[in-house]
Amino acid sequence: MVEKEPVVGADGEFSLIERIRKLLPPVREPATMGLGDDAAVIRQADGQVLLVTTDMLVEGVHFDRSFMSAADLGYKSLAVNLSDIAAMGGIPTCCFLSLALPPSLSLSWFTAFMAAMVDAAGSFDVQLLGGDTVAADKMVIAVTMHGRSAAADVVYRKGGQPGDRLYVSGTVGDSALGLRLLRQGQKPESERSEPESFLINRHCRPRPRLQLARRLAEAHLASSMLDVSDGLLGDLRHLLAADGRGAEIFLEQLPLSPAYRKMQSFDDLEGYLPALTGGEDYELLFTVPSGREAEAAGIAEAAGVRISCIGSVVRGGGIQLVMPGGGRMAADDLRGYDHFAAAGSKR
Incomplete structure (x- = not known):
């Protein structure tokens, strides 16, 4: 029997990226960061870098x-x-x-x-x-x-420590619900409800949090950071993997918009899934050392962006979800978006 030739989609997008990473030589000056973060970092003159x-x-x-x-x-x-x-x-x-x-x-x-x-x-x-x-x-x-x-x-994915608080900007899950509405069928804009219009706009017109990010960076407040493109849990795993850490997330502390709450019921975990795994919110997910929460709140207020503490970095691997009422469950089976795992389907 002839063995099947392995294909690039067999183990998912992030295994493929890891395979590429292993083939690359170490980065060398003037580059200081290559594959593995949201942007490459290339040293310039006078203490500046090109991203x-x-x-x-x-x-x-x-x-x-x-x-x-x-x-x-x-x-x-x-x-x-x-x-x-x-x-x-x-x-x-x-x-x-x-x-x-x-x-x-x-x-x-x-x-x-x-x-x-x-x-x-x-x-x-x-x-x-x-x-x-x-x-x-x-x-x-x-x-x-x-x-x-x-x-x-520069703020990297690597840097979060046990005890650091986990924050996310804005609200999460809106884009996934907006995409769901679009796929259900086009309505003329005049026939959309206010929550529907809000969610669709969040999918089609994400707002990059440049000012908030810059203020966090200049204050050296965020110990690690990335943006939420592949889902909160999926991107949180990338953030934690850089330091070999775990996290606990309190579902009741997830920032959910009024439109999201109107569209979802919260009898069980199902109501939280778009926020946890939906992706394309393009909000910032970052860690802040314990004791500097007031500084984070002040920076967010100055930037005009809501931030929410959703949990903490912990020792060891894995992500624990703390349910409303206090129960816990491992998030091992809840994944963000993976292009190759989703091959053949639309995002």
Whole structure:
């Protein structure tokens, strides 16, 4: 019997990334961080660093043009990369755009897409400096974003210690519910309820938390940080893995929007799952040393962004969920988004 050839999707996206990492030589100067964080870090003159991140959005996987407008997609394509720079505590400066486009794509749709991206770039003081275009059967959007920071201010995934408080900005789970509504069928905007409009907007127009992240970085308050793109639990595992730690999360402390609460029931764990595993919220998940909670609250207030303490970093591995009422359960079987585990299905 001939053994089947192993395929790239067999063990999931993060096993594939780990395989790539093992093939790479150690980073060398001027680079100080390569694969393994939200952006690469490259040392510059005068104690500054260049931050570089890249992300790809694929039609049928990350977006569906049947229910996402050209303007929303243009904005979001930029915003998700800005969020990676925010996760490092950086200031975005410029970007490069590469596009694979179906030749049959409407020119008016393409123009609306580009106009929204250029407008978003301008609102965040980012220059679009170049890129590439090719013809393809499906649309693919690849953005490379550059940012800057003082070397001493960069916040990495690695750094959280036992006892550190776990915080998340904004609210979580909204994007997943917004996507669910879009997939259920298009309603004219005039027929959407206020909660429906809010959730859909959270999916289509995420807000990168650049100002909050920068304030946390300059105060050297966040001991570790990333952005929530693949789901709170999935990204929390990345944060903890960098230091070999575990965490406990209190479900009652998860920041859930009024719209989320209106759409979900909370009789059991099911009501919390979009918040725990949904992804694409692009909020900041970060740790703060115990005793500095008041500083964190002050920085959030100054930035005009809500933050919530949802638990703590603990010794050992694994994530424990503390249920309303005090019961506990391991989160081992609750996973965030994985491109290869989800192969054949849409996000």
